[in-house]
Amino acid sequence: xxxxxxxxxxxxxxxxxxxxxxxxxxxxxxxxxxxxxxxxxxxxxxxxxxxxxxxxxxxxxxxxxxxxxxxxxxxxxxxxxxxxxxxxxxxxxxxxxxxxxxxxxxxxxxxxxxxxxxxxxxxxxxxxxxxxxxxxxxxxxxxxxxxxxxxxxxxxxxxxxxxxxxxxxxxxxxxxxxxxxxxxxxxxxxxxxxxxxxxxxxxxxxxxxxxxxxxxxxxxxxxxxxxxxxxxxxxxxxxxxxxxxxxxxxxxxxxxxxxxxxxxxxxxxxxxxxxxxxxxxxxxxxxxxxxxxxxxxxxxxxxxxxxxxxxxxxxxxxxxxxxxxxxxxxxxxxxxxxxxxxxxxxxxxxxxxxxxxxxxxxxxxxxxxxxxxxxxxxxxxxxxxxxxxxxxxxxxxxxxxxxxxxxxxxxxxxxxxxxxxxxxxxxxxxxxxx
Numbered sequence: 001x002x003x004x005x006x007x008x009x010x011x012x013x014x015x016x017x018x019x020x021x022x023x024x025x026x027x028x029x030x031x032x033x034x035x036x037x038x039x040x041x042x043x044x045x046x047x048x049x050x051x052x053x054x055x056x057x058x059x060x061x062x063x064x065x066x067x068x069x070x071x072x073x074x075x076x077x078x079x080x081x082x083x084x085x086x087x088x089x090x091x092x093x094x095x096x097x098x099x100x101x102x103x104x105x106x107x108x109x110x111x112x113x114x115x116x117x118x119x120x121x122x123x124x125x126x127x128x129x130x131x132x133x134x135x136x137x138x139x140x141x142x143x144x145x146x147x148x149x150x151x152x153x154x155x156x157x158x159x160x161x162x163x164x165x166x167x168x169x170x171x172x173x174x175x176x177x178x179x180x181x182x183x184x185x186x187x188x189x190x191x192x193x194x195x196x197x198x199x200x201x202x203x204x205x206x207x208x209x210x211x212x213x214x215x216x217x218x219x220x221x222x223x224x225x226x227x228x229x230x231x232x233x234x235x236x237x238x239x240x241x242x243x244x245x246x247x248x249x250x251x252x253x254x255x256x257x258x259x260x261x262x263x264x265x266x267x268x269x270x271x272x273x274x275x276x277x278x279x280x281x282x283x284x285x286x287x288x289x290x291x292x293x294x295x296x297x298x299x300x301x302x303x304x305x306x307x308x309x310x311x312x313x314x315x316x317x318x319x320x321x322x323x324x325x326x327x328x329x330x331x332x333x334x335x336x337x338x339x340x341x342x343x344x345x346x347x348x349x350x351x352x353x354x355x356x357x358x359x360x361x362x363x364x365x366x367x368x369x370x371x372x373x374x375x376x377x378x379x380x381x382x383x384x385x386x387x388x389x390x391x392x393x394x395x396x397x398x399x400x401x402x403x404x405x406x407x408x409x410x411x412x413x414x415x416x417x418x419x420x421x422x423x424x425x426x427x428x429x430x431x432x433x434x
Contacts, residue, residue, distance in 0.1 A: 012045030017053025030131035035121035052088035056328035138413035139186035153334035180219030292321035298347030300338035366423035
């Protein structure tokens with residue numbers, strides 16, 4: 001017998017995937033709250049909105065499993081309605097409607113007004129920058145653009161997010177001011193491609209000008225750059241980074257590979273020589289900069305020779321932060337026409353080898369930090385430690401600083417001067433300096 005749920009008209013937003021999805025969920029929740037709706041993030045509610053990811057196989061699988069899990073709850077009477085939005089829904093709506101027809105409705109990435117209507121709410125245009133943040137109170141993501149115009153062969157993002165569309169500087173400043181008024185001290189700038197920012201609106205790459213405007217916002221202490229594309233990177237950004245203390249000496253720049261023939265097949269618009277030169281320019285302009293990158297191994301046609309070249313390059317470049325993914329064969333991408341000829345087990349072995357090298361590099365770089373002092377922001381308390389980050393580390397993906405909670409009391413969201421006393425591969429240990 002079905003039992004109707006008791007929590008009437010509470011909307012539970014469930015977020016899967018990347019920081020761009022986190023941002024989209026926060027905007028949705030802000031709109032719902034402005035409409036007088038009771039809304040929560042990943043808590044219980046009788047109406048569920050699942051914001052899906054459709055980027056690579058693992059993410060798609062997680063999204064489908066989450067939908068099925070909530071459909072079982074709907075069947076059991078634990079929830080009344082289930083709506084699905086986000087990238088998976090954008091990319092595979094007809095397939096999903098056929099395979100999981102009992103979902104109340106599917107919405108794509110650009111259909112927020114329609115989703116709100118289905119939830120009994122109106123889209124309010126005047127809510128620039130109004131959102132319910134789900135991150136710890138001290139930092140928030142600031143999405144400066146949507147979509148991507150790059151032709152990378154392996155990537156399905158343009159299929160799901162459309163063409164690049166920059167948000168005007170004045171709107172982003174308004175949003176940053178509202179976040180700062182709510183206690184946010186760190187802005188993490190995100191987009192599918194930061195490098196392209198402004199080309200559509202201002203007919204030039206305008207990231208530097210945006211940064212100049214954002215540093216003037218009172219209350220913001222750190223501004224961090226995520227997801228810059230290497231080709232056409234606006235070098236004037238480095239001058240602003242060097243000059244403005246609020247801009248973290250940090251750049252996330254996914255490079256994906258280094259072998260020329262793989263880069264050409266990936267349609268990255270660059271070469272090993274140009275990429276290596278760019279990284280050297282970064283290091284020369286801002287010597288203290290931490291560079292984070294991501295790589296893909298097992299791309300179609302990647303030979304052992306290509307992989308050895310990549311491995312050697314990782315050793316030579318000594319990136320402070322690095323992540324490695326195995327290639328995922330995605331339909332409707334350019335690379336889908338190529339034979340996915342590197343066996344899964346080989347892909348995984350290659351990824352493990354890269355991460356072993358990176359682990360050693362990270363350990364060596366961390367050992368050099370022992371005895372040094374850093375400004376650290378406290379994100380949370382876990383067990384016997386307060387967990388914080390330096391300006392060289394982004395939440396969830398980078399190193400953390402652990403401070404013994406029995407010796408010092410710290411508040412979440414506050415900054416402390418910390419001396420590093422010990423270091424592991426990806427963690428630092430420190431004590432507060434009075």
